[in-house]
Amino acid sequence: MTTSHNTDLIVIDGVSHTFDTNSGQLQVLDKLTLGVPENGFSAIVGPSGCGKSTVTRLVAGLLKPDEGTVWLQGKQVTSPRATVGMAFQNPVLLEWRSILKNVMLPLEIVPNDLSSSAREARARDLLKLVGLAGFEDKRPSELSGGMRQRASLCRALVHRPEVLILDEPFGALDAFTREDLWLTMHRLREEEPFTGVLITHDLREAIFLADEVIVMSGRPATVQYSQTLPQRGPRSLDQLYTPEATDMLNILREQIKIARQGEEPGA
Ligand SMILES: Nc1ncnc2c1ncn2[C@@H]1O[C@H](COP(=O)(O)OP(=O)(O)O)[C@@H](O)[C@H]1O
Numbered sequence: 001m002t003t004s005h006n007t008d009l010i011v012i013d014g015v016s017h018t019f020d021t022n023s024g025q026l027q028v029l030d031k032l033t034l035g036v037p038e039n040g041f042s043a044i045v046g047p048s049g050c051g052k053s054t055v056t057r058l059v060a061g062l063l064k065p066d067e068g069t070v071w072l073q074g075k076q077v078t079s080p081r082a083t084v085g086m087a088f089q090n091p092v093l094l095e096w097r098s099i100l101k102n103v104m105l106p107l108e109i110v111p112n113d114l115s116s117s118a119r120e121a122r123a124r125d126l127l128k129l130v131g132l133a134g135f136e137d138k139r140p141s142e143l144s145g146g147m148r149q150r151a152s153l154c155r156a157l158v159h160r161p162e163v164l165i166l167d168e169p170f171g172a173l174d175a176f177t178r179e180d181l182w183l184t185m186h187r188l189r190e191e192e193p194f195t196g197v198l199i200t201h202d203l204r205e206a207i208f209l210a211d212e213v214i215v216m217s218g219r220p221a222t223v224q225y226s227q228t229l230p231q232r233g234p235r236s237l238d239q240l241y242t243p244e245a246t247d248m249l250n251i252l253r254e255q256i257k258i259a260r261q262g263e264e265p266g267a
């Protein structure tokens with residue numbers, strides 16, 4: 001088997017992708033190249049429809065690139081990987097299962113040698129870590145949107161995936177709930193180190209959570225700009241209101257404006 005020379009845990013190397021649509025061929029990605037080191041967390045921002053979710057599907061092996069290669073831990077991704085944890089804007093929890101059983105689901109699907117009591121203990125520990133102790137036996141509809149998203153993060157991490165992919169996970173939450181979830185993300189990262197990609201349209205969220213922010217261009221998308229954050233690990237919300245943070249946000253906003261050039265007004 002071929003192996004990657006790049007030592008990053010996630011490597012997207014010169015990936016291009018075109019979809020066949022009713023109105024013809026749509027080239028979404030054009031030689032996109034980026035890497036995320038082990039235990040790194042990169043945020044990807046870019047115009048709506050530029051191909052961010054397509055990137056997540058390529059990393060998860062749900063889609064094969066027309067050109068270029070995706071590598072995880074030095075191995076080429078050619079088929080869906082069970083060792084990728086994913087969470088989306090809509091948590092899609094199963095209503096007929098309790099929160100605990102929802103979180104345990106990946107342990108029933110992905111091969112592992114945990115006993116059933118160890119699986120349950122693992123799920124309970126994670127729920128406690130995100131502040132959901134006491135809600136294990138509730139059904140998804142009995143929880144608030146923010147709590148469902150917390151449970152969804154636990155489910156994405158329960159089988160200790162190689163990679164965590166978050167596709168606009170906090171997009172549907174109100175601003176205060178979202179900030180609580182950001183703090184939870186930092187706690188999770190400290191307790192459960194993972195290598196991850198966060199897709200977001202919230203620039204504050206990107207600089208608060210990630211080690212690196214990557215701006216994708218408009219279609220066909222490539223990496224237009226990237227910025228490494230000065231700090232890794234937990235941050236306080238106050239830091240979002242410092243002159244340094246404001247400068248960074250202004251640069252990112254400017255980059256998004258450039259990326260959106262050529263879009264239909266109001267698209
Ligand atoms: N399976 C598909 N078939 C055809 N077109 C697709 C498919 N998936 C995505 N697209 C199109 O590709 C573009 C990029 O989609 P997506 O990656 O979801 O963008 P983003 O997540 O950045 O908003 C969009 O124009 C979308 O309509």
Ligand SMILES: [Mg+2]
Nearest residue numbers: 052053054167
């Ligand atoms: Mg998307």
